[in-house]
Amino acid sequence: MKFHGKIALPVIMLLLAGCQSGHKGTDKGVASVDPAADRCGASQYQNYLGKPLESVSSLRFSTPVRAIPYNSAVTMDFNLQRLNFLGDSDGKIARVYCG
Template identity: 45%
Template sequence: MHVLAKTMAGLGLALAVTACVPVEAPDPGPAPGPVNQCGALDLQYLVGAPAAQLDTIRFNKPVRVIYPDTAVTMDYNPDRLNFQIDRTGLIARVTCG
């Protein structure tokens, strides 16, 4: 019984010391770029316009037009313009990514 008590005491001490080890914070990844890097803030006037209007505009950035129920990749490109189209065919959001 005496051996069991020593083993339990040693185990308790080991657990107590382990609990005091500092944990490193996870890497936050790359710092986000400028909020308007792709120019989306300048195009907010298009919100509410028909999606067909995008065919008349020439963009100097990559563009992704996202319709409802359309699968899109989850990669983030801060230079890419995203136009989200609602079910009525109107531009609902203009974002970077």
């Protein structure tokens, strides 16, 4: 009986490994975006990371937008429709998010 148990365990493990769903990643290592968490379209503006915060002023948006300079005071209201560009101490965009 012991011999059958030693064979059964690896066989079961292989069968279970075959049932796993594969990772459906996108090209270039970009993570997939949850549509419910990206209501403002922040995923479309991730290419602005590292650019000057002033570059946001030349863009046109269909949603409310907030450019937040480094260390500035902002309201704490949470609005998933609002697009936020957060600046760092060098005046560059460090984060783009909804909220």
